[in-house]
Amino acid sequence: MTRPYLIAHSARTAAVCLPLPGARYRLPQPLAYRLTAEQAMSSKAAGHADGAEELLQQEEGKVETAVLLLHGLNPSTRYRLEVDGCEAVFFETAACRGLVDASAFGLTADVALDDPAGAVANAVCLARAIKAVPEGGTLRLPAGIWTASPVALKSDITFHLAEGAVLRAPSSREGWPIMPARDADGRLLGSWEGLPAACYAAGIHAVGARNLTIEGQGIIDGSGSAGDWWSWPKETRDGARRPRGLHLVRCDNICLFGFTIRNAPSWTIHPHGCEGLTAVGLHILAPHDSPNTDGFNPESCRNVLIAGTHFSVGDDCIAIKAGKRGAEGEAEHLAETRGIAVRHCLMERGHGGVVIGSEMSGGVHDVMVEDCDMIGTDRGLRVKTRRGRGGAIGAIFMRRVLLDGVETAISVNAHYHCDADGHADWVQSRVPRTFDAGTPIISDITVDDVEIRDLAHAAGVFLGLPEAPLRNIAISRLRIVSHAEEAEATPPIMADHVRPMRHERILAEHAEVTCDDPTLMSSAPISLFPIREAV
Structure with a gap:
């Protein structure tokens, strides 16, 4: 029998690989599965406050892909996964040390793409919500359309995009933060095609974060088609290059689970100088005529796994990079x-x-x-x-x-x-x-x-x-x-x-x-x- 294996998991999500003979992105044929929670856990472990016990969970369904994403799990719970023709898999979800709902911090839904003031106000609300998440906790963005200027995530949290949630960048550059080429200590921050360069901050970004998870069935939309980003693919405007969709700089132990990310102004996901990154079950999308909208570009990174992910983009699906030597031979930024x-x-x-x-x-x-x-x-x-x-x-x-x-x-x-x-x-x-x-x-x-x-x-x-x-x-x-x-x-x-x-x-x-x-x-x-x- 085939022995499935757990790729990675968080408090509410797990990814399991079904390495059947002939399986590539899809399985040779759909298979039935049953997921059972074998151990109850208290609502306190789940981040709830009412003290009630969570019900034991059971789910049945069909799986068509070689990587199975399991959403909506309970934290601190032992699960048994059975797939036809495969050995059973057992795993235990991580603990959640607090669940914070982003809508409790004054977010406004349905802000227009061309309303920079509204987008900045929502970014301020999200920053407050992120600050409120305890170490090991989860920030949940509920269903709805949320327009926000670029948001920085921090270490030791999970950012959970609920099903039906769309977090989108505004179309206007007004008030858009710029990431300089280097920080105050001279470390590389912004870059463009392998060289240090100021760039607009990505809609979602993190610098120096550890133990960060971004997950869920929601959508991150870079609004590349809504502004003028795609009309100047190789240029600098207002002193900066185009932003990425998701930019991770010098981050370690990162998990990306299940979400859709689309319409990035330039490269869609760009980990730079990261170590220990797992990306599973993502949907990375851009129009086929959009310029330089690469899907996933790990640069100067170590130990990266990309599994069960669907790409349909305007440039390279995956482009593995390690920086570019400068015109005068500059190499100190390379790794x-x-x-x-x-x-x-x-x-x-x-x-x-x-x-x-x-x-x-x-x-x-x-x-x-x-x-x-x-x-x-x-x-x-x-x-x-x-x-x-x-x-x-x-x-x-x-x-x-x-x-x-x-x-x-x-x-x-x-x-x-x-x-x-x-x-x-x-x-x-x-x-x-x-x-x-x-x-x-x-x-x-x-x-x-x-x-x-x-x-x-x-x-x-x-x-x-x-x-x-x-x-x-x-x-x-x-x-x-x-x-x-x-x-x-x-x-x-x-x-x-x-x-x-x-x-x-x-x-x-x-x-x-x-x-x-x-x-x-x-x-x-x-x-x-x-x-x-x-x-």
Whole structure:
């Protein structure tokens, strides 16, 4: 029998993985489950004040996804979960040391998006409510539409978005706080594409928080489509860059459960310098033409799990980053990213399913992507960098993944034409240059048991630097099931001098790639021609 396991839990929410054979985002078939509370607990433990005993809880239902989210649990209670064909799972919810209702602090519902005064007033009320939550307690935002200016969360609390609750940012920048590039002690706060920079504070943000949970069946709406945010994607206005949807800076032991977050002004969820972060069962959404609305971008983070999450966004679904070396070689702000696991997720559309870079100067290591569906994304697994970045990428694994309607399944590109000088000869030349601190190194990428359907451009494109070839790329059990007949020949990666491709196999240039099926390896060139120049 399959042995489910508890991914994480809080006082009122639990996430359980059902690792059945063939399960990716969804199970091979729906299964019945029964959840039973086996131990009663006092209402005091639940955060109530009437002293009555909570009733024992029983719930039955059907589960269709490999990660099951259980909401509305009682704190400090032992539960038994039974799923057809699986061993029983036992777990005990955490204690809640006080339940605070945000509506008791003067919040006003249905404030208009273009009412900055009303949004600021609601943010003040929420700040008072957050301050009132005791350590280990919960702040509950009830059902309703709540417009509020950016709100900072604190350590040792749970922020619970009730079903039907929508917390939305205003459309106006009037009174919107700006997060400086650094705090008073010189530590990084704001950033933009891997460099220190002032940015507008996210609608929900936390700096230096520990033991923080954000959970529930409600919605966080960044109102990116309501203001003018998406009309200046690469600009600075009033001294700041666009805000994220949820921004976590130097936070440890963070859990994100079940909520929907949508319409972020820029990146949707951006953990920066965090350690120990679990994100389970989220719905991360943005219109497909919205600029740079990446889904989840862990940057300079360690030990991050993203599981059972649905992405449909305007840019990369998951983009793993580690900062960018400055134009003059500045590197003091860099820190590595290590230990990222992506399991049982669904990535729809977007520019890439799981992407590493292009900001990777601090180094990215130990990334595992398994049991996922990538449907209609431009690329599946994507690594992108360029000369000048430096840093190293290694120990990247992808296995048991379906790529359906993905234009280029796997791409590794060391000539990515980002930044103002991205098309310069020294960046794009295929002639070896001097190996130095700005030379990125990419090695040890393993792809196993991957199915490709409706392939448009290429199964794999590996373009390395002549002075630093890609090393130890291993591909096994890769299956091309079908091709997209309507596909048009297009360069499959964003580098200069790359020829258009259609329905091609695995191509490598300045790269050591092995495959257990030699017929999948192509001897065709990637580049149209090398640029000749003095080294």
